[in-house]
Every structure is written in C-alpha cells, then in structure tokens.
Amino acid sequence: MSSSPATIALDAMGGDNGPESVISGAALVLKKHPNLRFQIFGDEARIWPFLDKYPELKAVSSVIHTDKMIRSDEKPSAALRSSKGSSMRMAIESVKEGHAMAVVSAGNTGALMALAKMVLKPLAGIHRPAIASIFPTMKGETIVLDLGANVLVDAENLVQFAVLGSIFAKVHMSLSVPSIGLLNVGSEDVKGPDHVRGAAAILSEIDFPGHYHGFVEGDDITKGTVDVVVSDGYAGNIALKAAEGVGNLAEHLFKKHMLGDPLGILGAMIAFFSLKRLKKNIDPRRYNGGVFLGLNGLCVKSHGGCDALAFSSAVGLAAELCEQNYIERVARHIENLMEQESFLSRDL
Amino acid sequence: MSSSPATIALDAMGGDNGPESVISGAALVLKKHPNLRFQIFGDEARIWPFLDKYPELKAVSSVIHTDKMIRSDEKPSAALRSSKGSSMRMAIESVKEGHAMAVVSAGNTGALMALAKMVLKPLAGIHRPAIASIFPTMKGETIVLDLGANVLVDAENLVQFAVLGSIFAKVHMSLSVPSIGLLNVGSEDVKGPDHVRGAAAILSEIDFPGHYHGFVEGDDITKGTVDVVVSDGYAGNIALKAAEGVGNLAEHLFKKHMLGDPLGILGAMIAFFSLKRLKKNIDPRRYNGGVFLGLNGLCVKSHGGCDALAFSSAVGLAAELCEQNYIERVARHIENLMEQESFLSRDL
Numbered sequence: 299m300s301s302s303p304a305t306i307a308l309d310a311m312g313g314d315n316g317p318e319s320v321i322s323g324a325a326l327v328l329k330k331h332p333n334l335r336f337q338i339f340g341d342e343a344r345i346w347p348f349l350d351k352y353p354e355l356k357a358v359s360s361v362i363h364t365d366k367m368i369r370s371d372e373k374p375s376a377a378l379r380s381s382k383g384s385s386m387r388m389a390i391e392s393v394k395e396g397h398a399m400a401v402v403s404a405g406n407t408g409a410l411m412a413l414a415k416m417v418l419k420p421l422a423g424i425h426r427p428a429i430a431s432i433f434p435t436m437k438g439e440t441i442v443l444d445l446g447a448n449v450l451v452d453a454e455n456l457v458q459f460a461v462l463g464s465i466f467a468k469v470h471m472s473l474s475v476p477s478i479g480l481l482n483v484g485s486e487d488v489k490g491p492d493h494v495r496g497a498a499a500i501l502s503e504i505d506f507p508g509h510y511h512g513f514v515e516g517d518d519i520t521k522g523t524v525d526v527v528v529s530d531g532y533a534g535n536i537a538l539k540a541a542e543g544v545g546n547l548a549e550h551l552f553k554k555h556m557l558g559d560p561l562g563i564l565g566a567m568i569a570f571f572s573l574k575r576l577k578k579n580i581d582p583r584r585y586n587g588g589v590f591l592g593l594n595g596l597c598v599k600s601h602g603g604c605d606a607l608a609f610s611s612a613v614g615l616a617a618e619l620c621e622q623n624y625i626e627r628v629a630r631h632i633e634n635l636m637e638q639e640s641f642l643s644r645d646l
Numbered sequence: 647m648s649s650s651p652a653t654i655a656l657d658a659m660g661g662d663n664g665p666e667s668v669i670s671g672a673a674l675v676l677k678k679h680p681n682l683r684f685q686i687f688g689d690e691a692r693i694w695p696f697l698d699k700y701p702e703l704k705a706v707s708s709v710i711h712t713d714k715m716i717r718s719d720e721k722p723s724a725a726l727r728s729s730k731g732s733s734m735r736m737a738i739e740s741v742k743e744g745h746a747m748a749v750v751s752a753g754n755t756g757a758l759m760a761l762a763k764m765v766l767k768p769l770a771g772i773h774r775p776a777i778a779s780i781f782p783t784m785k786g787e788t789i790v791l792d793l794g795a796n797v798l799v800d801a802e803n804l805v806q807f808a809v810l811g812s813i814f815a816k817v818h819m820s821l822s823v824p825s826i827g828l829l830n831v832g833s834e835d836v837k838g839p840d841h842v843r844g845a846a847a848i849l850s851e852i853d854f855p856g857h858y859h860g861f862v863e864g865d866d867i868t869k870g871t872v873d874v875v876v877s878d879g880y881a882g883n884i885a886l887k888a889a890e891g892v893g894n895l896a897e898h899l900f901k902k903h904m905l906g907d908p909l910g911i912l913g914a915m916i917a918f919f920s921l922k923r924l925k926k927n928i929d930p931r932r933y934n935g936g937v938f939l940g941l942n943g944l945c946v947k948s949h950g951g952c953d954a955l956a957f958s959s960a961v962g963l964a965a966e967l968c969e970q971n972y973i974e975r976v977a978r979h980i981e982n983l984m985e986q987e988s989f990l991s992r993d994l
Binding site for chain 2: 434435436446449450481482483484489490491515516517518519520521529531532533535536537538539540541542543544545546547548550551552554555556558559561562564565566567568569570571572573575576579580
C-alpha cells in the first residue's frame with residue numbers, strides 16, 4: 299500500500315445517468331477505501347446538489363467546473379478534435395499532470411481510449427495498451443485482456459499483455475503467481491494464428507510475474523481454468539460480447555418462463571432469497587469496469603448505462619490498482635522483460 | 647423436396663455412448679422424416695441389439711459391419727493415416743460414392759473434418775469449407791459459421807461463407823431472403839481486421855441469396871439481430887465456446903443457489919413446469935450439430951457426449967438439408983457468384 303492517499307479523477311458528465319451515478323458511486327467506494335480523495339470534473343451546478351448529500355465524500359473531493367462534455371454518440375475522431383476543456387479530457391490531464399493517479403469515466407469508450415492513449419502515453423517499453431476486465435467463473439474470477447483496444451497484435455504484444463494481466467491478478471486476487479492462458483481455438487500446440495503460437499513460444503521461455511499455463515478455449519474463461527486469459531482485441535472483444543449476449547438471453551428466458559405463469563411466479567417468490575443470491579453472484583454491475591492497462595496512468599472505463607453500484611465497481615478497481623502501485627510494478631516488470639534475451643532475440 | 651428418399655450414413659461407433667444414442671436418435675428422426683433411409687456403420691454385434699428395438703427404423707436401415715473405429719482422443723493426423731476401413735471413414739465414403747446424401751458422426755471432430763475434406767472434396771469454386779451451427783436467440787434462431795474449420799481466411803472465403811449460410815437459413819428457417827451479418831468488434835465501417843472489412847465491401851456489391859445487414863458484434867448472436875452470422879473460424883470458435891461457457895456457468899450457479907437451501911428447492915418444485923419449459927427452450931441438445939458446409943456431400947458433427955435426443959437434432963439437420971437439396975442449391979449460387987465481376991475483379 300502506498301502511504302500517501304490516492305486521488306482519483308472522475309468524469310462526472312460521462313454515462314447515461316451523469317453526475318448522480320458518479321457521485322453516489324464514489325460515495326460507496328469511499329466506505330471501502332477511506333483514504334481516497336477525488337477530483338470531480340463537470341458542470342458544478344449539476345454536481346453540487348448530489349455531493350451535498352454525501353458530507354464524507356464532499357470533505358475529500360474537489361470539484362473542477364467545465365461546461366463542456368463529450369457526447370456518447372460522437373465519433374472518437376471528432377470527439378478527439380474538440381475535446382479540449384471537456385470533463386473527460388480534463389480528468390485525464392489531471393492524471394498526466396500528477397494531480398490524480400487514475401481517471402474513471404462512463405463516457406464515450408472510443409474517445410476515452412483515444413484520449414487516454416494520446417494524453418497519458420504508453421509506459422516505457424509497452425507497444426500497445428490493453429483493456430482488461432474481470433469475469434465471474436465457476437471458481438471465482440478471471441481477468442481477460444485485451445477486450446478491444448487493439449484488433450491486430452503480434453506475439454510480443456500478447457506477451458506484454460500477459461505481464462499487464464499478471465500484475466493485475468496479483469493486485470485484484472492477491473495471488474503470488476497467477477496462471478496465464480492464451481485464448482485460442484484448441485489446446486494443441488499446432489493450432490491457432492501465428493501471433494498466438496508465437497506468444498506461447500515466448501511465454502514458455504521467459505521469466506515473467508505469472509505462470510504460463512498454455513492455450514485455453516473460450517469456455518475456459520467461465521470455467522476459471524486460469525487466472526488471466528490473454529487475447530488479441532479482436533477475439534477478446536467478440537468473446538466478451540458473445541458472453542454478455544448469452545447472459546442477457548438467459549435472463550430474458552428466465553423471466554419469460556418463470557414470470558409467464560402463476561406457478562412460476564409463486565415458485566420465484568418462494569425462492570426469492572435464493573434468486574437474490576444468484577443475481578448478486580452474477581450481477582454485471584459487480585464486474586463493471588474495463589481497465590486500460592499499459593499507460594502512464596490508470597484509466598477505467600465504466601459502462602455507460604451504469605448506476606451507482608456499477609460505477610462504484612469501476613472506481614473500486616481504480617482504487618485498488620492505485621493503492622497497490624500497479625503502474626510502478628508493471629514498469630519494473632516490463633523493464634525486466636525487455637532485458638531478457640528470449641524476448642528480445644525474436645524477430646517479431 | 648426431392649422425390650426419391652434420402653439416405654443418411656451414420657457412424658455408429660463415434661461418441662461416448664456409441665450405437666445406443668445413434669440408433670435411438672435415428673429412430674426419433676424417422677418420426678419427423680418418414681421418407682429417410684439409413685446406413686449404419688460399425689460393429690454389428692453392438693448395433694443389432696439396439697436396432698431390434700425399433701422395427702420401423704430397422705425396416706429402412708442397412709448395417710455395414712466393421713470392427714475398426716477412430717478413437718475420440720486420437721490426433722487427427724494419426725487418425726487420418728489409420729482411418730481406412732473405420733466406421734467413420736466408410737460412412738463418409740458412402741456419401742462420396744453416392745449411396746448416401748449425408749453422413750452424421752459423434753466421433754473425433756478433427757478426424758471427421760479432415761476425412762470429410764479429403765474424401766468428399768470441396769464443391770467446385772469453394773475455397774474453404776466451414777462449420778455452421780444454430781444458436782437460440784431472443785427472437786428465434788441464428789446460424790453462425792465458421793465455428794472452427796479455418797482459423798485464417800480471406801475476404802473471399804467469408805463471402806462464400808455468407809452464401810453457404812444463406813442457403814442453410816433458407817432451408818432451416820424457411821426464409822426467402824435471410825439477413826447476413828459479419829462478426830466484428832464494432833459496427834462502424836472502419837473497424838476490424840482487413841479480411842472482415844474486405845468481405846463487407848464485396849457483400850455490399852454482389853448479388854447473393856441473402857441480404858447483407860452489415861457488421862454485428864458478439865452479443866448480436868443471441869439478440870437475433872440477423873439470421874446468419876459470418877465469421878472466420880478463429881473468432882467464431884472462440885465466440886461459440888465463450889457462449890457455451892456462460893451457459894454452463896448460468897446452469898451451475900442456478901443449481902448452486904436454488905438447490906442450496908430448502909426454500910430454493912421448494913420454489914423450484916413449484917415452478918417445475920416453468921423451469922422445464924425454460925430448460926427445453928435453451929436445451930443444448932436441441933441445438934446439437936455442427937454442419938460442414940461447402941463439400942461435395944453433407945457431413946454433420948454431433949457432440950461426442952450426445953444422448954439420443956441430441957443425436958437426433960444432428961441427424962434432423964442432415965435430413966432437412968438433404969430433402970431440400972442444399973448441395974445443388976449452393977453449387978448453383980456459387981457458380982453465379984464466381985461469374986460476378988464485383989467478386990472476381992478483386993485482388994484477394
């Protein structure tokens with residue numbers, strides 16, 4: 299844990315619910331992480347009324363006013379050009395200037411990623427940043443990255459993702475040596491695209507802060523076969539969305555069939571607490587937060603439609619990564635990686 | 647519908663449950679498709695006892711004896727070398743020789759795919775075959791291909807998959823103009839790998855037996871946004887497995903929480919019929935069957951752990967594709983595709 303309190307910059311204007319979810323979410327996080335401080339960027343006329351409701355949060359927060367915000371439907375390229383002075387950009391710049399350690403926004407994903415890359419810049423030695431998220435599994439939780447920052451990557455990028463994910467797993471799951479799997483179409487050595495097989499060859503040889511398990515398949519994510527699943531952003535994004543889709547379908551069908559007749563409703567009422575526990579167990583709000591890893595500063599994307607609880611999950615991720623010095627630890631391991639012959643000698 | 651009865655070749659020795667599931671499954675299919683005939687390949691000493699139970703099936707089936715079978719854990723390359731005279735290979739060869747129109751096996755997937763490609767050969771003009779399956783969605787069903795026959799494909803291959811999938815949708819869902827989406831990481835035109843964007847450009851121009859909808863994302867599969875989702879085998883396989891994984895997780899958690907306390911159990915008992923309908927709605931056995939499309943003959947892979955109901959779904963797919971002349975229709979459309987300037991003029 300770092301001794302000085304961590305400050306988190308919040309874009310209050312991102313997301314469908316604006317300052318309300320952001321501020322109520324931050325108040326929730328403060329209960330678990332009482333040493334945090336916040337900078338809240340956005341329209342102060344809309345921020346203060348909510349902040350006044352949470353005196354403890356108010357005491358550790360500063361509000362930085364701006365009228366300008368990036369709309370969620372703006373194209374990232376257009377948003378980037380007109381981003382100066384917007385709540386999202388100002389929050390990111392605060393991390394760049396060292397006033398905050400992390401930024402959390404529920405705003406436009408493409409704009410956030412582009413701005414974070416442009417303003418924060420990749421860590422020395424990192425070629426591509428990645429987006430990581432936490433999935434519920436049969437055994438607990440698994441971290442998956444990249445979920446869409448980069449469609450095309452090479453073997454070396456995937457190896458760096460394995461380092462980024464390993465430190466994340468150490469922080470989030472308190473593991474000493476997290477196991478790492480490469481997402482592929484089969485577990486045999488000969489299968490899959492070149493960049494995935496190339497990464498497997500490197501990970502089998504190098505010294506990095508995790509244990510290389512081998513290839514894993516799409517269903518290994520929820521089986522919890524490994525602690526970290528590493529993928530390019532193409533397959534990773536498609537797997538994430540396909541998984542979300544099945545979750546939504548299951549919920550839809552459950553409601554349709556259970557709540558579609560009187561006995562179903564009665565059964566659901568009697569099993570109320572069981573269903574509540576089930577819902578809590580797989581509540582997507584508990585897993586909200588895509589963390590951009592590999593930049594000079596932490597940036598967490600919250601789902602746009604988040605409520606306070608969901609936003610608090612995203613801020614909670616930022617808080618634990620800040621408090622456990624994620625960036626410094628990654629920087630050290632990437633430096634170590636870049637010095638290893640088995641990583642460097644490859645013609646990638 | 648073809649006037650002469652279709653014959654389906656069954657590999658009785660594939661799958662964990664061997665001839666029992668295969669024969670009971672075939673008997674189930676015969677009720678819906680009374681014009682079918684079967685050739686059953688495998689150990690007759692194990693086949694006859696089951697066949698004797700189903701006089702109607704027995705009346706339209708011939709048994710072709712062989713002692714030899716391909717084990718499910720054999721490497722495809724090794725299985726291929728020693729495949730001669732095996733039940734799987736003999737069943738495929740029967741399609742090649744015109745004795746049967748389709749082959750169904752629950753055996754070794756890699757061996758089945760390799761043997762089917764080698765023995766049946768791709769249809770004229772088809773560069774790569776694909777594996778297609780049916781997914782349940784919010785609106786009904788969606789066909790997804792390729793689920794893993796080819797990791798790497800080019801734009802032209804994806805366009806051919808769109809043709810293969812369109813005709814499948816016409817047959818299975820009785821649609822006149824099925825809608826086709828390309829699986830990608832976002833719906834904007836500029837996103838995604840070259841082969842996916844290239845296929846989008848061609849599909850927007852050519853005349854083919856479907857309507858090109860545009861890019862779709864992973865969650866569009868279960869949303870039912872389009873009738874056919876086209877992907878390379880890398881992303882398609884990972885999406886399929888990730889989806890299966892979430893389904894398994896949902897079932898696991900439901901049982902854990904509902905059946906973990908007395909009120910949950912009571913609720914589940916009262917809601918028994920609702921839950922039964924729910925289960926039927928998403929029963930993976932109803933969606934069992936990966937169809938190899940694009941070969942000179944139909945080959946359907948059933949899940950290895952299938953029971954009779956699951957195997958009957960795979961055979962049912964083979965039956966409807968045979969009865970509606972899938973292969974002839976695809977051949978005609980591929981010929982038409984190859985004559986179109988907007989397809990051929992591309993440097994692919």
